[in-house]
Amino acid sequence: MSNTLSYPELAVLLQSRAGVTVDPGDLARPGAEFDTFGVDSLGLLGVVGELENRHGLKVTSGAESAKTPAEFLELVNSSLATKAGA
Structure with a gap:
């Protein structure tokens, strides 16, 4: 995964x-x-948990409450970008 x-x-x-x-x-x-x-x-929480385990990061709070896939990707990718810049 990128x-x-x-x-x-x-x-x-x-x-x-x-x-x-x-x-x-x-x-x-x-x-x-x-x-x-x-x-x-609950389904999104499972996805968030998997991403956190894979990447060793805390995904931005609220990702599991995202209403749209675009909103979810924006939140997750923001967390990944923050980690990459750390």
Whole structure:
């Protein structure tokens, strides 16, 4: 995994940690919301936990409450960028 999280990587994580299969293209669609795909905050918490374990960082608070994939990626990638700059 690179220093940024992409929609395809998020789709893989959603399947493995939240048990939801989503096409990366659907995640990237403007206006897409996690509710539409059946992903709740508990599912996102599993994804956040996996990312924190992989990267050894604390993901920005609130990522598990993100309403959209774009918002989630922005929060996670901000955390990854902060770690890379440290």
